[in-house]
Amino acid sequence: MSSILKINNINKIFINNNGSDKAVLQNVNFEVEENEFIVVFGPGQCGKTTLLNIIAGLEKQSSGQVFIKDKLVEKAGPDRAVVFQNIQLFPWLTALKNVEYSMKIRGFSKEEYHSEAMKYLELVGLKGFENSYPIKLSGGMKQRVGIARAYCTKPDVMLMDEPFGALDAQTRYLMQDEVLRICNTEKRTIVFITNNIEEALYLADRIVVMSDCPSTVKEVVKIDLTHPRDRTDSEFLRLRKEISAMVNRKR
Amino acid sequence: MKNRLSDNKYKMIAFINIVVVITVWYLLSEVFQVFRNGMLPGPNVILETFISKLNSKSPDGNTLLVHIVSSLTVVITGYIIGVVIGLPTGIFMAWYRPIDYLVRPVFDFLRCIPGLAWIPVITVWLGIDLKAKAAIIFVNVFVGTVVNVYSGIKQTDQVKIWVAQIFGASHFEILKRVALPSALPYIFTGLKVSLGMAWLGIIAAELLAAQSGLGYMIQVARNFGRADLVIVGMLTIGLIGAFLTYLLEKVEHIFVKGRN
Numbered sequence: 001m002s003s004i005l006k007i008n009n010i011n012k013i014f015i016n017n018n019g020s021d022k023a024v025l026q027n028v029n030f031e032v033e034e035n036e037f038i039v040v041f042g043p044g045q046c047g048k049t050t051l052l053n054i055i056a057g058l059e060k061q062s063s064g065q066v067f068i069k070d071k072l073v074e075k076a077g078p079d080r081a082v083v084f085q086n087i088q089l090f091p092w093l094t095a096l097k098n099v100e101y102s103m104k105i106r107g108f109s110k111e112e113y114h115s116e117a118m119k120y121l122e123l124v125g126l127k128g129f130e131n132s133y134p135i136k137l138s139g140g141m142k143q144r145v146g147i148a149r150a151y152c153t154k155p156d157v158m159l160m161d162e163p164f165g166a167l168d169a170q171t172r173y174l175m176q177d178e179v180l181r182i183c184n185t186e187k188r189t190i191v192f193i194t195n196n197i198e199e200a201l202y203l204a205d206r207i208v209v210m211s212d213c214p215s216t217v218k219e220v221v222k223i224d225l226t227h228p229r230d231r232t233d234s235e236f237l238r239l240r241k242e243i244s245a246m247v248n249r250k251r
Numbered sequence: 252m253k254n255r256l257s258d259n260k261y262k263m264i265a266f267i268n269i270v271v272v273i274t275v276w277y278l279l280s281e282v283f284q285v286f287r288n289g290m291l292p293g294p295n296v297i298l299e300t301f302i303s304k305l306n307s308k309s310p311d312g313n314t315l316l317v318h319i320v321s322s323l324t325v326v327i328t329g330y331i332i333g334v335v336i337g338l339p340t341g342i343f344m345a346w347y348r349p350i351d352y353l354v355r356p357v358f359d360f361l362r363c364i365p366g367l368a369w370i371p372v373i374t375v376w377l378g379i380d381l382k383a384k385a386a387i388i389f390v391n392v393f394v395g396t397v398v399n400v401y402s403g404i405k406q407t408d409q410v411k412i413w414v415a416q417i418f419g420a421s422h423f424e425i426l427k428r429v430a431l432p433s434a435l436p437y438i439f440t441g442l443k444v445s446l447g448m449a450w451l452g453i454i455a456a457e458l459l460a461a462q463s464g465l466g467y468m469i470q471v472a473r474n475f476g477r478a479d480l481v482i483v484g485m486l487t488i489g490l491i492g493a494f495l496t497y498l499l500e501k502v503e504h505i506f507v508k509g510r511n
């Protein structure tokens with residue numbers, strides 16, 4: 001296996017409003033294999049979004065490099081599609097147009113992007129809602145549109161920033177199953193961010209455990225449980241306890 | 252269903268409101284006669300004056316319709332030119348930094364001059380014909396349009412811009428497909444505010460210098476002590492303003508989709 005994404009010694013220091021430095025990421029290193037489902041798990045406000053934005057090329061690291069397929073990442077591009085923390089659909093476009101948008105801008109022909117968008121809306125289970133505006137969609141449905149929009153560009157890596165953080169528990173479980181189903185239908189490499197250990201264990205091939213601020217990789221844990229996973233299984237619970245203990249804040 | 256009901260309720264309340272206002276007005280003016288004779292004509296008198304002014308040219312030399320057309324021509328000419336020039340100015344200032352740096356200092360200074368303060372200098376330059384009056388409207392509308400478009404575009408959500416960047420959109424494409432649509436509600440608010448400014452400008456301009464128009468009609472009526480005709484003029488301006496705003500809102504509904 002070859003690694004498709006390399007995070008090499010990333011540091012990020014923000015300058016606060018009062019001029020003082022704030023180190024958010026410190027020597028972050030890990031690699032992602034092709035078609036792997038990686039979950040980055042860390043406490044709130046530890047710099048997960050910052051890390052994801054750096055991988056996406058939307059924010060500049062203070063030092064270190066990101067390589068995608070051995071190419072240095074310098075700016076944002078469709079090979080690293082992002083599903084953002086608060087979705088960010090365009091409210092003035094219908095679900096279908098939101099998905100089409102990502103292909104339209106890349107110069108696909110109209111027939112092409114239309115049929116692709118329809119296909120991916122169906123894949124995420126939104127057939128029949130093509131012409132709804134985001135304001136009429138529930139939180140879970142909006143996330144599905146966001147996933148379809150990122151998925152249809154066939155990115156090398158899908159970056160997902162706590163996509164289900166704002167959903168109620170029931171919908172969250174449902175969407176976790178959905179994301180696994182979608183990933184099995186069409187294999188993709190995924191970097192999925194969460195601060196929910198149960199979610200991490202349910203989805204991940206490997207979990208990158210981050211420490212509190214300034215954040216660094218505490219450990220990378222391989223999860224060998226078979227799918228579908230049982231959240232009450234004894235091994236599941238043991239891992240849950242073990243990983244939770246790693247990030248327990250000493251304050 | 253529930254929305255329709257409350258919509259109807261709102262219409263009911265609005266209707267009752269109008270009836271109450273007109274009744275109180277009638278009682279004050281006609282029944283109790285709180286003002287000296289003729290200074291506050293009742294609603295019935297106003298209606299009579301309105302109808303007779305449709306045919307009568309006294310005291311200002313034109314019928315009501317001629318005044319309306321005269322004012323409306325000026326307002327619409329100045330408004331359209333102001334919007335057509337103001338929109339791109341605001342858009343490009345907000346989106347392209349060099350243009351912003353180049354134009355903003357001048358603009359920020361000019362906007363501190365109240366629109367009405369331009370009237371004397373414009374009448375000196377251009378006289379008092381359509382051209383001059385349209386220029387006065389233009390100044391009022393242009394400034395308001397630029398300010399609103401500018402701040403609307405500046406408020407574009409950074410993450411929405413990122414979404415477009417990820418998919419490889421160019422700076423111009425992001426303007427066209429992200430910044431502009433997300434600024435559209437602000438733009439329409441600006442257009443509506445500017446419409447108010449346009450009417451403000453025309454009335455002021457016609458009070459100072461004109462031979463026709465609703466502002467001119469009001470001015471002459473005032474000199475003749477015709478309170479009834481002054482009020483007819485005011486109500487006409489209000490009704491036309493409300494109608495134009497209504498038209499703009501219809502256009503807004505066509506263009507602004509998927510938002511509350």
Ligand SMILES: Nc1ncnc2c1ncn2[C@@H]1O[C@H](COP(=O)(O)OP(=O)(O)OP(=O)(O)O)[C@@H](O)[C@H]1O
Binds near residue numbers: 162
């Ligand atoms: N542009 C910025 N300037 C200064 N500080 C910033 C900036 N962006 C983020 N931060 C700070 O960096 C820290 C990490 O932020 P980040 O959003 O990456 O964390 P997170 O782990 O994604 O948080 P959450 O769990 O809330 O999503 C926070 O303390 C935040 O205040």
Ligand SMILES: [Mg+2]
Binds near residue numbers: 049050
């Ligand atoms: Mg975050």
